[in-house]
Amino acid sequence: MSTGFFWDERCFWHSGGNYAFLAPVGGLVQPLAAGGLPESPETKRRLKALMDVTGLSRALACQGAAPASWAELARVHPEDFLRKFKALSDEGGGELGLRTPFGKGGFETAALSAGLATGALRAVLRGELDNAYALSRPPGHHCLPDWPNGFCLLNNIAIAVEAVLAEGLARRVAVIDWDVHHGNGTEAIFYDRADVLTVSLHQDRNYPLDTGGVADRGRGDGLGVNVNVPLPPGTGEVGYLSAWDRIVEPVVDAFSPDVIVVACGFDASGVDPLSRMLLSAQSFAKLTDRAMALAARHCGGRLVLVHEGGYSELHVPFCGHAAIATLARSGIAADDPLGPRIAGQQPGAAFDRFVEAWIDDLVVALEI
Structure with a gap:
């Protein structure tokens, strides 16, 4: 098996503005010692470094790629937005949306x-x-066609999907988003489309506060091809895997894609500062294994994971290493130092029953 790993040092150099966590500095908001937004380069840089140290990098086909062309960007984002973005970037940077600052270049x-x-x-x-x-960095799944938000400046996955559809490399694409936040940008871009299935597993009412409801099923030709799986805060591994088995799997089975793309956020981690979920590195390995099984069943194993969120500098590298090692079917491991802690914090049987009843309601609402 040949597993590719696409990365570029320049993506680590993206920098934002003067924020203290999620609040702009000023007034009574004092700058933080670490500075900046939670979306920092260190989670990604430390993931690559951990892979180098364990030897996992050497088991992968590591490579870069050309930037997306203007024509590829314009399939998703209006040209007037791209021109504004480019001009502000050339002038030294700024911000065009919500919590999406950027510097020159x-x-x-x-x-x-x-x-x-x-x-x-x-x-x-x-x-x-x-x-x-x-x-990929900056991430992409929150970016709407003409409005960046939630640290996302361009919608990476949508740009990639539109490119391969235009080139005739695929006709039907399934996008499964397990980032802890709702993939509102990807949903909006494909909401009217029948050729792209969008499924989002996310913490209910985390970000954005007003999107990601189970009733949002698509529109027109896309009706029924958008699926939201909002889960309650505190959902642990048992609940996530149940939601996958009972909702994600049958939905993808019915769609039968040519390829599966995962919006791979690690912010459902048990120590992430922007969520209240309880997944470990091993949990992400199990989700990756399930995604691989789905891809094997429908599309010859064709599966791509695209990095999205995840804001714990300590934990993201271990979660990412577990997912990538699973993707490569590699025995090279990096034991999760927080695994025992997160295992001890998993919900008990009573809460698991509550989550199962929650999923029951989703199954009924989605008519699965």
């Missing part, structure tokens, strides 16, 4: 991030790789 870095996702998906569909992981 931010446009080029975002295009490179989208290019990594596009290169990974294209290589898998051309048969050059069995599967692949794209360490």
Whole structure:
């Protein structure tokens, strides 16, 4: 098996503005010692470093990719938005949306991030790789066509999907988003489409507060091809795997895609500062294994994971290592130092029954 790993040092150089966690500095908000937004380069850089130290990198086809072209970006984002983004980037940076600051050259870095996702998906569909992981930064799944938000400047996955559809490399694509926040941007871009299935597993009413409801099923040709799986805060591994088995799997089975793309956030981690979920590195390995089984059943194993959120500098590298090692079917391990702690915090049987009843209601609402 050949697993690709797409990355570029320049993506680690993306920088934002003067924030203290999620609040702009000023007034009574004092700058933090560490500075900046939770979306920092260190989670991704430490993941790559951990892979180098364990030797996992040497088991992968590590490579870069060209930035997404203007034409590729314009399939998803209006050209007037792209021109504003490019001009502000050239002038030294700024902010066009909500919590999406960028510095000089931010446009080029975002295009490179989208290019990594596009290169990974294209290589898998051309048969050059069995599967692949794209360490994209900045992330993308919150970005709407003309409004960046939630640290996302361009919608990496949507740009990649539109490219391979336009090139005739695929006709039907399933996007499964297990980032802890609702994939509102990807949903909005494909909401009217029948050729792209979007499924989002997320913490209920985390971010954005007003999207991600189970009743949002798509529109027009896309009716029924958008599926939201909001889960209650505190959902642990048992609940996540149940939601996958009872909702994600049958929905993807019914759609039968040519390729599966996972919006791979690690912010459902038990120690993530932006969520209240309880997953360990092993949990992400199990989700990856399930995604691989789905891909094997429907599309010859064609599967691409694209990095999204995850804000614990300690834990993200171990979660990512577990997912990528599973993707490569590698025995190279990096034991999760927080695994025992998170295992001890898993919900008890009573809460698991509550989550199962919650999933029962979702199954009924989605008519699965």
